[in-house]
Amino acid sequence: MGPDHSPSHPPVKDITVQTIRVAIVDDVPEIREVLNLYVESLSGLELVGEAINGAEALELVARTEPDVVLMDLQMPVLDGIEATVALRESYPELTVIALTTFVDHYYVTGALRAGVHGYLLKNSSPSQVDTAIRAALEGRTLIDRRALASLVASMNAADYPQGDPWAQLSEDEQSIVKLVCWGKTDQEIADQLDSSLPSMKRQLNSIYNTLGINTRLQILVEAGRYNFPIFD
Structure with missing residues (x-):
């Protein structure tokens, strides 16, 4: 490796x-x-x-x-x-x-x-x-x-940082963020979005790049920091 x-x-x-x-x-x-x-x-x-x-x-x-x-x-x-x-x-x-x-x-x-x-x-x-x-x-x-x-x-006690990274995500990417926060697997997300697994993973990597992160758990952190509307 x-x-x-x-x-x-x-x-x-x-x-x-x-x-x-x-x-x-x-x-x-x-x-x-x-x-x-x-x-x-x-x-x-x-x-x-x-x-x-x-x-x-x-x-x-x-x-x-x-x-x-x-x-x-x-x-x-x-x-x-x-x-x-x-x-x-x-x-x-x-x-x-x-x-x-x-x-x-x-x-x-x-x-x-x-x-x-x-x-x-x-x-x-x-x-x-x-x-x-x-x-x-x-x-x-x-x-x-x-x-x-x-x-x-700690998220509830903190002030929200400046900026709106949620608005920088496409509609499909926003859906992926919500499903990640709900604990769905890659395959479950692809199935729910009627997408292929490779296509969903490309979108997930695009989300990582936009948010400046590289793991699913970091999506959860950013969702809390910026108060993403994951339950809307």
Whole structure:
């Protein structure tokens, strides 16, 4: 998996026939051990390596080419948010899922803007981790309800920024944004819009370019920041 700086989102993978390669990044040995046991206990997952900080994570991904990185956020040397930014720039097809103890909106917003595809807490069960991994690879997202509540509360308290990016989107693109916020998969969106999947993905990438983002979760963040009329 060589570096690629073009904007993109992870392609939908056929996870029914492919072993999912997972890397773990956390500075606490006990947490790495628990996550290691999680991965080993779940069918279809393979642990390819561990790192103790964001800097090691960059080396680990380059060396082992995982499909998914389970990323802690607060670590020495290079934290998880900074590491996610670097990984998403070099490997836009890589799926990164935040796995942390923090629900403060500072961490939630920072992780989403960095480009994570899911946000879980460290007390998540093996089945929740498995669900988040498979959801992300299917083009869906999973965010812990406590983290989501913190994010919504911070949005409600904030002043809306200047500008109207909603008006810059075409009618079809606005429909896609609404459906993404409603949790629809890429295929479900294409079906609902009576469009082909490749055509829908081209429109999704156009939305990313317009909003200056590169993941579905970031659409949710921007929808909250600018008060997009997603329920109209």
